[in-house]
Amino acid sequence: MAMKVKEVAELASISVRTLHHYDEIGLLTPDEVTSAGYRLYSDANLEMLQQILFFRELDFSLKEIKNIITNPSFDREEALHMHRRILLEKRQRLDQMIATIDRSVLHMRGEINMTAKEQFKGFDFSENPYEQEARERWGDEAVKEANQKLQSKSAQEQKTLADEMNTIYTRLAALRHMDPASEEAQAGITEWYTYLNNMGSYSPEAFRGLGQMYVDDERFTRNIDQFGEGLALFMRDAMAIFADHKS
Structure with missing residues (x-):
């Protein structure tokens, strides 16, 4: 039907x-x-x-x-099997991390002893090709360029840019409960895109990759969510939609 x-x-x-x-x-x-x-x-x-x-x-x-x-060779069943394998691997790692958290609680209470190695069991990010590719392809080079440009400015110019950045974050935080595809959200994220390109050189795909890092890297998430819980996730989604429209 x-x-x-x-x-x-x-x-x-x-x-x-x-x-x-x-x-x-x-x-x-x-x-x-x-x-x-x-x-x-x-x-x-x-x-x-x-x-x-x-x-x-x-x-x-x-x-x-x-x-x-849309590729003529696309095999839906094969793709589903691939999704299943990847999700099983992800679940296995999450289950291991949950077990590590449970044991860490017992360790804090003095009920068991954990070795340093056991405390980090499950935290293996060395074999995450998606994140590494995103950093190499979209994130690191643009971030490096922006940092170099920022450091070349005077203290007053740096303060002005920092104030502008905080203003944009505050505006976006006020929109974070809206649909990331809404006109208001996309206007706000366009302002962020313009700001970043005044500092560095971000293609739409680089912008998307940076948004993904806001969620993947807890340092980004922690700093951004100071303006409002869930802001990093909202920005990731809004930046991805922005990039799709620009592609």
Whole structure:
């Protein structure tokens, strides 16, 4: 049975605006549109949406997902098996980290003794090719350039830039409970993009990668969330949508 856009949004726990955006960029076009303009999604559309959301969970960009799923050689079953393997590995690491937390609590109470090595069991980020690739491809070079440019400025200029940055963060914090794709959120994140490009050279993809680091790197998350809990996650999502529109 065909489903309306609101029903699909509720089913998949995403916004109607997200589905509209997927349609606009040709990522997920409903099989039917009524004469009144209502989008109707078929079972095949729902299967494709599920695949898209699996790829999004693994931090693929919408542009990458579109290239993958429109490739004639794309095998949905093979992709599902791949998703399953990756998620199982992720679950295994999370289970290990939870066990380490439980043992750490007992260690703090003096009920057990943990070696230094045991205290960090499960915290192995050396084999995270996605994060490393993001840093090398999008983050580090642009951040380095921005830092060098900042250090070349006078103390007063640095203070002015810092005040401007804090103002932008404060504005974005006030928007963080809104849909990241909303007009207000995108206007705010555009201001952030402009600010960063006055400091360095960020392509839309570099901007997306930087937003992902706001969530992946706890130092970024901690500093940004001082302006409002959840701000780093909101900015990550808004920056990704911004990059999709610019791609």
